[in-house]
Amino acid sequence: MLEISHLRYDVTAEDGSDLGILRDVDLTVPDGRLVVITGPNGGGKTTLARSIMGLNQPTDGTIRWNGQDITHMSITDRAKAGVSYGFQQPPRFKGLKVKDLIALAAGKPDLAPGEGCRYLTQVGLCADDYIDREVDASLSGGEVKRIEIATILARRAGLMIFDEPEAGIDLWSFAKLTETFEAIHKTGEYTLLIISHQERIIQLADEIVVIEKGEVAKHGPREEVFPQIMARTIPGCGYMKEA
């Protein structure tokens, strides 16, 4: 179970005042759930996800995973404790090949080629074309993004956090990706936290969390929260109404 309580993340503004990127976030995700985090840009979703992985150190509050307080643990120790995070904008590596990265993620230096290829297939990449390629600037944004997701699949961590997995991905691969998320969820062995704005991913959720202005604006079962989000999208905007 993931338990986040009173989480704050402040950055100092130019005038010296504190800007609250996250202000008092409380969130509990039971094991095996698929939770989609959505909400307007700049609302704090990525900061929340990165705080769970340890990439941002929160100003205040606690994060517990499987009963253990991980708030001040290193990134490495969190990874070993079963937390994983797919970057929104994954880095590229000159010289590191796709198979190297997947082998590192799987924790198996001598990863069988078949296993590495399986993870690529799950994100809609033709394994033969990619497994020996370098994860460098020769790959497109969508390709790097899918390789990033494949590394998270290879890690098989108890908690999988995906940060806008749909960004930059073509329609066909996206369909494959939603199937993959669904299949992982069905095993019941993993807790999935997916930051997304895509209706098809939101439709996979057990629960939806709306983060707005650094706070949890809504949290509840998909059936309850989804109609509320849809209701707000068009009628909420004065200009769109006029059009």
Add this chain to the structure above:
Amino acid sequence: MDKTEWKILKEIADLEKTPQGAYNFRVNGQLDSRHTTANIDIVSKTDKPGIDIIVKPGTKGESVHIPVVLSMTGLTDVVYNDFYIGEGADVDIVAGCGIHNTGCETAQHDGIHVFHVGKNAKVRYVERHYGEGPGTGERVLNPRTEVYLDEGASITMEMTQIRGVDSTVRDTVAVVGAGGECIMNEKLLTDGTQHAESNMEIILDGADATGRVVSRSVAKGDSVQVFHPCMTGKAKCFGHVQCDSIIMDNAKIKSIPAIDAQDLDAQLIHEAAIGKIAGDQILKLMTLGLTEEEAEEKILEGFLE
């Protein structure tokens, strides 16, 4: 050869026993052992230290190993090796030098290699430089390599210096004939107070000649590196110079790539980049369970592979 010398041989030529095919082992300035084949002859020079390696035209799939080992402190070994590769031959040449310096005096090897590669012949040249030993004496390697490629001839050069060489100045020059191709892949890692300078010059001298330089380096500690690759196009040709360096600690790297077109149809490109390891690369590998040190090592290992 003793145990230490075999260990060095493993580092520079990946050899644990005498290799297949032709070879010439030079240890502490002297010939240690030699083997020739029906197609590859090795002859000692009479006017100066060194050997002539003569590959018969049409020789295919054979290899020549010519490693040099220095395990004596205070020794300066200068050697002249000339390669004559016959028309249409296709061979692998493994050179390299390893120094084990236990004393306080400088141990130095200056290898001067000249390749004459015949029409349509193909050479794969691997050269690894390595230094070790507990002594305070410097380990110095100053190789000079000249390559002359006849029409349609090609060479791929893998030049690597990963550890333990205190000072190196390497000069590599290639003249590429019509339809020929020269590829230079250089990998360099320096640490401590080491100094490395690499000057490369490729002259594309005939129509449709191709040249590529791919240089990757890592400078750690207080080490200093200077690169000066130059690609000259004297005909309709294509040349590409790419230098990429990772800078760490207090190191200094200077990269001065040059392209010089002397023909309207010369197409030349250079790219050079120096930067530290990107923070998000380390963070990404840490999220996969690696420590910061392990992540850094993986990134460097991949970069120099």
